[in-house]
Amino acid sequence: MTNTTIHSDVTHHFLRPKKKFPNVWCAGCGNGIVMGALIRAIDKLGLEKDNVAVISGIGCSSRMPVYLDFNTLHTTHGRALAFATGVKMAKPHMKVIVITGDGDALAIGGNHFIHACRRNIDITAILIDNKIYGMTGGQFAPTTPGGSRATTAPYGNYEKQFDVVKLAIGAGASYVARGTVYHSTQLEKLIAGAIAKRGFAIVDAFSNCHTYYGRMNREGDAVAMIQWFKTHAMPIEAARKLPPEKMKDKFVTGLIHETDATEFCDEYQALVDRLAGKEAGR
Amino acid sequence: MTRKGNVKLLQGNEACVEGALYAGAQFFAGYPITPSTEIAEGMSRLMPQIGGKFIQMEDEIGSIAAVIGASNAGCKSMTATSGPGFSLMQENIGYAYMTETPCVIINVQRGGPSTGLPTKIAQSDIMQARWGTHGDYTAVTLAPSSARECFSETVRAFNLSERFRTPVTVFTDEVLGHMREIMTVPEEGELPVFDRIKPDVPHEWYRHFEITPSFVSPMASFGEGYRYNVSGLTHDQDGFPTAVPSEIKDKLDKLRLKIERYLDEIASFRTEMMDDAHVAVISYGTVARASYQAVRMARDRRIKVGAIQPFTIWPLHEVKLREMLGNCRKVIVAELNMGQLVHEIRRVAPRHTEVFALNRYDGEVMTPHQILDKIREVL
Known part of the structure; x- marks a missing residue:
């Protein structure tokens, strides 16, 4: 991957014209930053638009594909990875990217998430992680921190949280990274690395929902929330050298886990080839 | 491989697999559930052999x-x-209707509700086939009654789904799925095989949901x-979300009209001894086999009775059905449920026709004698 943009006007090359804008997101929403990082990453990888499928579920994040000039599939709540599995198997040469949210991927879609990790199918999941259900008006998610308020946790959230990174590593993903909408250059690199990776790749992109999470938890406006990412993110390289007590109110960013394992579609093709060889040799 | 015509001893489930391959199926995804599992097992063996794709997903929703992803x-x-899995699939089946994605779903029916009777027969999902997912849409459901028909109706299901860009369900049942019968596998070219119509316009002219004169x-x-x-x-016609009332209505009308306009092509019936019949027995699936036997037994007793078997349960061709009923004054609808299709028959039957329900829902098959008794009772 080179670090130069192929198209001088990435925005107009990768976004769809007419009727789609203004977008549905609140002013200041981090989703647009993730979308920008995604198209720049795709541009730098030199991917053909025809060869990219972007698939999403339901939620604020999942409205992204409609703006993108690729093969786009806006599916049902939580099921994007299952739809994507069908697309990828049918056309293994295509780059399949799933845009999902923390509620979409980890609550209703939790089962598909762990099984996509387990199969190590060559899909890139970009999980826009804003700790809340935004589209439905601020209910708590499997990622909402303990004690935080949400419209269905008016006295503070008393549930435990998923750690997306640990979950994905435990389930068998090949590439597990975390970025934030403050660190947009790093996010772009992590997404590019995820797309280039042969196998299941997940980028947990911390984003701000100032409209609901921020307002209900007095964390301020979009700027204040995005600045919080700046002050609390700890790159993995630095985090590894720090004692646990210094990491207490920090979160790790960067490429946290990467392994090389056989990819699902490759395994399947090997089976098809083996059976064809057997038949030919008969 | 059995692409060439030959005589085989096949289960209904196996015949569905053979039919799917004949129709050109290239992708199968499924989850183990009794009594349909042999279909997934057959696909797991055959798909990699023909270079097609098989995947066992984590659940029926997946x-x-x-x-749907593979079809797109x-x-x-x-x-x-089967039942519980078909229930789980409903939301995404609605997605397939809405996105006009061709696909075939086979439901090997078992007793319900809930886990019900995994190893016993029922026909109690017939209304779910029509109204299972939320919203307005027009369903296409086929119901074979033998291994031979499991084959041919699966082929027809693929053809209709490709032709009309819609999901098509094939409703069999536990007995039909597991019963083995001798059948001649059709030769290549013997049954028509239809592939979806591809656009012939430049890319920038293409509209994925274009409202064409045929609505497809x-x-x-x-x-x-x-x-x-x-x-x-x-x-809208380009696939982008809309809140414009005229576009909303156009979309929903399209889903209905692309099926309704071609009812003559979609509807398929078999009738026996209906020409002079005063009483008609309407049944589908496994029950139809008992009905033909019962009709023959009744004819031996000089009772003027005939049988009608709809292969296309949904949409029900009302005009054709009324035509077939002709001068019948009495109609018996025999089903392995507490009465589902009978309501539809009551709705469409001519005014002079009395409609009787014959139901069995104890996990056992309907016998010819049961039907014969009912024929005598209503005379």
């Missing part, structure tokens, strides 16, 4: 999702399940340069 990527796709839109696949959007949100 199975139908993968099927250009594969003729199918799944198979040509369908490009992912990766072919058209880069369209697909959404379960109510959408």
